[in-house]
Amino acid sequence: MIAQGETSAELSRVLERIAAMAPKGFGLGAHVGIGVGLARFFRMTYPKRWLDIYQSHSLVLMDPTICWAMSQTGAARWSEVEMPDPFKVLQKAALHGMRYGLIASVGPVVGRSILGAARSDREFTAAEMSQACVLLEDVARLTAPVSDGLKLSPAQAEALRQVAQGDRLVRAAGILGITESALKARLRAAREALGAKTTSQAIQIALENALI
Structure with a gap:
């Protein structure tokens, strides 16, 4: 190191x-x-x-x-x-x-x-x-950030990544090949994993920690 x-x-x-x-x-x-x-x-x-x-x-x-x-x-x-x-x-x-x-x-x-x-x-x-x-x-x-133990599953990371790129939930779900409710569940799980109150906050935390 x-x-x-x-x-x-x-x-x-x-x-x-x-x-x-x-x-x-x-x-x-x-x-x-x-x-x-x-x-x-x-x-x-x-x-x-x-x-x-x-x-x-x-x-x-x-x-x-x-x-x-x-x-x-x-x-x-x-x-x-x-x-x-x-x-x-x-x-x-x-x-x-x-x-x-x-x-x-x-x-x-x-x-x-x-x-x-x-x-x-x-x-x-x-x-x-x-x-x-x-x-x-x-x-x-x-200058890459260190995650300090924060983790996302591949599915959670991909869900945040699609939303971060500006896709609406319906489109993001279609790209991922899942239902909109399944996408919302992944985003909710990502928020919980990162201790974020909103999806926008979760995206920012994930970006700062190089998780997406």
């Missing part, structure tokens, strides 16, 4: 390597929960003026690279992201020196880890994009 201090030191080294490959800064969210703003580990080093604009205008909700990262895994250059950008987020970023960038995404839809990196002088190479994925996986591993 890695001691907490060793984990922190290793995480710092990984973040230093990410910073070295992103001279105009980076944005990282590890184990993103329901909604992009809910991440277990979060770090932003983009230029302050850009961050002020990005955060005050909630551009994360309109950022085409974030939409790309939540819909698939892997890595792509910002210029290759084929997502609508009606609010011209990438064009605005370029005005702050972030003319070139990459987006990397690893992990399941619920609990995904995302890394954006920027530079002003050139496009990222294929090797750098591969390296970004490896470093992001390292961050996800080093």
Whole structure:
């Protein structure tokens, strides 16, 4: 088992390597929960003026690279992201020196880890994009929560996972091949196992403890 201090030191080294490959800064969210703003580990080093604009205008909700990262895994250059950008987020970023960038995404839809990196002088190479994925996986591993004895059965975990992805109970039950009443029973059992009062709370606890 890695001691907490060793984990922190290793995480710092990984973040230093990410910073070295992103001279105009980076944005990282590890184990993103329901909604992009809910991440277990979060770090932003983009230029302050850009961050002020990005955060005050909630551009994360309109950022085409974030939409790309939540819909698939892997890595792509910002210029290759084929997502609508009606609010011209990438064009605005370029005005702050972030003319070139990459987006990397690893992990399941619920609990995904995302890394954006920027530079002003050139496009990222294929090797750098591969390296970004490896470093992001390292961050996800080093920031993964410990369950502290909390457990879910496979059926309970799958029930929570389907609901966490936004499926209505009827649809979720259909996907799982069970009745709606059976799904409700599994969700109730999951709440009891996690000591949660609501299904939403159970989902959050399960996400925080890497149970789904």
